[in-house]
Amino acid sequence: MSGFGDDLIRAMGEALAHAKGEGPAVLHEPVSPREVREKARLTQAQMAPLMGMSLSGYRKWEQGQRRVSGPAAALLRVIQREPEAVKRALG
Known part of the structure; x- marks a missing residue:
């Protein structure tokens, strides 16, 4: 698979983990x-x-x-x- 394909699969895995409440999440205070x-x-x-x-x-x-x-x-x-x-x- 291409580098882009690997990156895409990894990103989707991270998104799924985040949706499940697993893994680190980067949260920033809202800015006005x-x-x-x-x-x-x-x-x-x-x-x-x-x-x-x-x-x-x-x-x-x-x-x-x-x-x-x-x-x-x-x-x-x-x-x-x-x-x-x-x-x-x-x-």
């Missing part, structure tokens, strides 16, 4: 885009490009119409802790 933005003293128009997204897409996060997931949540946590570093890196 609005709170992060306000703490960093940014407008929505300034925050959207830092997140690599459109202003309308960012607004949907703050309005609860879209859910923040994966890498975006991680980037929000970095902005929450080190907003100036992110601005320098992405600015």
